[in-house]
Amino acid sequence: MEKKEMGVMSVKSEEDVGVGGGSSSLLNGFQFSSVFDFYEVEKSSSLGFMELLGVENYSSLLDVPQLSSTMSSMAHRQTTIMSSSDTNGKDCSEVLNQLPQTPNSCSISSASSEAVNDEQHNRTLVDQVQEDGEEEKQKTSKQLKTKKTNQKRQREPRFAFMTKSEVDHLEDGYRWRKYGQKAVKNSPFPRSYYRCTTVSCNVKKRVERSYTDPTIVVTTYEGQHIHPSPAMSRSAFAGVQIPPPTGALSGGFPATNFGSVLQENNYLLQYQQQQHHPHQQLLVNTLSSLSNPYNYNPFTQEKKLCNPGTTTSFLRDHGLLQDVVPSHMLKEDENFIYQYGSKVINKENNSTTLIHLEVDE
DNA sequence: CGGTTTTGACCCGCGC
DNA sequence: GCGCGGGTCAAAACCG
Numbered sequence: 321m322e323k324k325e326m327g328v329m330s331v332k333s334e335e336d337v338g339v340g341g342g343s344s345s346l347l348n349g350f351q352f353s354s355v356f357d358f359y360e361v362e363k364s365s366s367l368g369f370m371e372l373l374g375v376e377n378y379s380s381l382l383d384v385p386q387l388s389s390t391m392s393s394m395a396h397r398q399t400t401i402m403s404s405s406d407t408n409g410k411d412c413s414e415v416l417n418q419l420p421q422t423p424n425s426c427s428i429s430s431a432s433s434e435a436v437n438d439e440q441h442n443r444t445l446v447d448q449v450q451e452d453g454e455e456e457k458q459k460t461s462k463q464l465k466t467k468k469t470n471q472k473r474q475r476e477p478r479f480a481f482m483t484k485s486e487v488d489h490l491e492d493g494y495r496w497r498k499y500g501q502k503a504v505k506n507s508p509f510p511r512s513y514y515r516c517t518t519v520s521c522n523v524k525k526r527v528e529r530s531y532t533d534p535t536i537v538v539t540t541y542e543g544q545h546i547h548p549s550p551a552m553s554r555s556a557f558a559g560v561q562i563p564p565p566t567g568a569l570s571g572g573f574p575a576t577n578f579g580s581v582l583q584e585n586n587y588l589l590q591y592q593q594q595q596h597h598p599h600q601q602l603l604v605n606t607l608s609s610l611s612n613p614y615n616y617n618p619f620t621q622e623k624k625l626c627n628p629g630t631t632t633s634f635l636r637d638h639g640l641l642q643d644v645v646p647s648h649m650l651k652e653d654e655n656f657i658y659q660y661g662s663k664v665i666n667k668e669n670n671s672t673t674l675i676h677l678e679v680d681e
Numbered sequence: 682c683g684g685t686t687t688t689g690a691c692c693c694g695c696g697c
Numbered sequence: 698g699c700g701c702g703g704g705t706c707a708a709a710a711c712c713g
Contacts, residue, residue, distance in 0.1 A: 511703085
């Protein structure tokens with residue numbers, strides 16, 4: 321495998337790097353530093369990705385089916401994968417949708433971010449119960465504690481992205497129940513917490529608006545759906561035949577399933593856009609168009625296979641990406657990633673839409 | 682009336 | 698140990 325060093329763009333969370341790191345800029349907890357390392361490969365596989373991630377022990381990454389399959393899928397779609405390892409040597413990876421540098425290539429880079437400590441420690445409860453109400457709370461707390469202690473909570477892979485949208489909660493085809501809202505430090509905009517309403521589906525997502533650019537919504541998905549998108553049935557209800565998931569994506573329904581679900585949601589998007597809701601479904605739009613080897617439109621019954629071996633097929637067929645990415649960014653430029661990152665990150669150009677995917681295991 | 686949202690309290694990890 | 702901030706719970710309010 322041939323590598324070519326070109327430059328890198330790293331993305332870190334705020335707590336990982338602290339506030340105000342050099343020339344980098346913060347976007348509500350995400351820090352974007354300058355380009356410093358970047359690899360270009362001629363051909364790639366999911367394993368090739370891992371090798372390029374520079375991760376010493378990447379077995380954990382490969383153990384995550386949806387992540388592995390996602391990367392494999394992205395390889396076929398020539399998407400840039402970004403990974404990281406922090407100062408403590410812990411690994412995580414981040415994904416940034418990008419256009420390929422050259423034909424037959426995908427771009428991998430290495431960055432940093434701190435892994436989250438998932439250890440659940442026992443807590444000492446107050447021995448004396450002073451009031452009846454207090455006692456009830458203690459009971460509840462104890463039950464919670466036992467539950468959490470027994471089943472060690474492990475963080476699912478997380479995918480974060482930013483979308484320029486007037487709507488905070490972007491429709492993605494799934495049904496969500498809001499279970500919390502918190503004020504975000506240094507931001508006038510709160511962060512909302514959602515859970516998938518489907519029973520036993522533990523997928524969560526956070527939605528917050530960037531304080532540096534209030535037009536940008538930062539959405540973070542965590543977990544994997546164990547069910548198809550309700551949008552599928554809605555599409556079916558509309559008389560649309562949905563093709564089955566293909567390839568490596570058929571195993572499950574990741575929260576940001578880069579395959580089947582979003583692909584199908586894409587149809588809903590198009591329908592909604594027809595229904596004059598242009599500000600919704602941008603995520604679905606983007607991810608679907610970027611990651612699906614198949615671009616199937618049930619409304620036109622058209623099914624395209626984007627050949628992973630050619631850049632032009634992707635460039636010409638932006639899918640719905642062009643809905644959120646200015647056309648001048650969709651060009652076959654060797655420095656695209658750098659320019660892409662610069663525009664979005666440093667210039668705070670209001671006309672620019674940032675699409676960022678973060679895989680945080 | 683059932684599902685969803687709101688919101689204050691609580692839990693937990695982490696840094697000092 | 699304490700405070701802070703992120704994340705979650707759960708009762709009340711809201712809504713179709």
